[in-house]
Amino acid sequence: MxxxxxxxxxxxxxxxxxxxxxxxxxxxxxxxxxxxxxxxxxxxxxxxxxxxxxxxxxxxxxxxxxxxxxxxxxxxxxxxxxxxxxxxxxxxxxxxxxxxxxxxxxxxxxxxxxxxxxxxxxxxxxxxxxxxxxxxxxxxxxxxxxxxxxxxxxxxxxxxxxxxxxxCGFLTGSGAVIHGLRPETGSSVAVFGTGAVGLAAMMAAVIEGCSTIIAVDIHDSRLELAAELGATHTINSRTESLDERIDELTGGAGVDYAVDTTGVPAVMKSALNVVATGGSFAPVSASGKPLEFVPVSDLIFPKRNIIGVFMGNSVPQIAITQLIRHYREGRFPIDRxxxxxxxxxxxxxxxxxxxxxxxxxxxxxxxxxxxx
CATH class of the missing domain: 3.90.180.10 (Medium-chain alcohol dehydrogenases, catalytic domain)
Structure with missing residues (x-):
């Protein structure tokens, strides 16, 4: 053949x-x-x-x-x-x-x-x-x-x-939230980068019942799409102060969970910095670029977690079937x-x-x- x-x-x-x-x-x-x-x-x-x-x-x-x-x-x-x-x-x-x-x-x-x-x-x-x-x-x-x-x-x-x-892409993004971070209903999530992986993560946060879902990007057109797909707030980090907006949206506490899909070191560090005390951060990009941080001030004192998530920590035969069900129900509109x-x-x-x-x-x- x-x-x-x-x-x-x-x-x-x-x-x-x-x-x-x-x-x-x-x-x-x-x-x-x-x-x-x-x-x-x-x-x-x-x-x-x-x-x-x-x-x-x-x-x-x-x-x-x-x-x-x-x-x-x-x-x-x-x-x-x-x-x-x-x-x-x-x-x-x-x-x-x-x-x-x-x-x-x-x-x-x-x-x-x-x-x-x-x-x-x-x-x-x-x-x-x-x-x-x-x-x-x-x-x-x-x-x-x-x-x-x-x-x-x-x-x-x-x-x-x-x-x-x-x-792959939709599995990775959705799984980072559903199987990696495992957010509680009513929790807050910030997603950095609104490409395929980031938007999948954001839609998964909607499915999981997160109440504050913040999409962060530098392209207004992507942020507009994120808002249409369920982001409660959007931040253009090129034209707005990320820290000030996160403080405003979370009452100064920071977000419970953050996902980075960009792999850009400065963006990954920003994502880690806005995580609340006891919260968790999942970097999922395969860029291979380093993330530098000071353990005592960035992790130990604020009791933050960095979670490794690969391929959404998903069993494909289970996760793909579930995502298709969400698509049929209108909750995972990948056709958009x-x-x-x-x-x-x-x-x-x-x-x-x-x-x-x-x-x-x-x-x-x-x-x-x-x-x-």
Missing amino acids: NATAAIVNEVGGDYEFEDLKLADLGHDEVLVRIVASGICHSDESIRTGTVPVPTPAVLGHEGSGIIEQVGGAVKGFEVGDHVVLAYTYCGMCANCRSGQPSSCVKYNELNMSGRREDGSAMFTKSDGTPVSSLSLQGSFSTRSVVPVNNLTKVDKDIDLRLLGPLG LVRFFDFGNISQAVESSLSGEVVKPILVMDPSYRPA
Whole structure:
């Protein structure tokens, strides 16, 4: 079986379309016809070398599609099922078995090496060159061979094109609040950065019943959207005093919880500084930039917590299903955040994300697809 994929042949290289050969199915794998894939900032970090993945590589880790073949040991899935693809995990280690697959001891090996555990590749060039597959889904492709642990089955009546970002960006943001910070009903939350991850976190705060939800950004258009989606207050930190506004909104106490999605050191420090005594801060950006603080004054005396949250601390098969239910109920309106692009316009879609023009670009690999 062959597939057309957008390949990064070298670090910093542009996307190039090539026809690739797909590996034969393993016993616990499925062949998925990719309908659509979200574009995540992590893809750009990998393309530019900030996060290492062996090249040549097929990136993309927010895919959605339809199963075309199943391996001999696969249970619970069949040809024709609609699925969302997330990260993969071993399913056997202590972390996986205790309900923490995002902490799988083999996470890096399985998701970042671009190879199966036996070292074989899912994609191969016509000359035999192996091609890495990000998160063993490589969703910037028209087809992909994917481990069953990546999959979440979804109903066929919902637009499959919308759902891919539930596997990473929307999962990360919402999970940072729901599974990471775990805010009490009536508590206050500040979200720094109102891109896809930040808006997902903000909408999750609405779902969790937070009474004061503050969106912080430097773009008024993003803040207007945040207000429409449930932010009770917005702050443009470029034109307003962040500390003064937070003091005004919280009676000088600070917020109970803060989430940073920017990865900018100065912004992360500002987010930590506005957390109330006994409150918690979750930095969730994968930028890799340092956060500097003085433990005695920033953590110990105010009894603040910094919480590590990865992939929303979520079990994809549970969290994605829950987020779809919230979407159906009108409480997680992801359709307000996306714009569709033809697969061939991948470079334009990436630029629209980097410029901030589009919150979440989604590539459509199968233009013939129509929701049931």
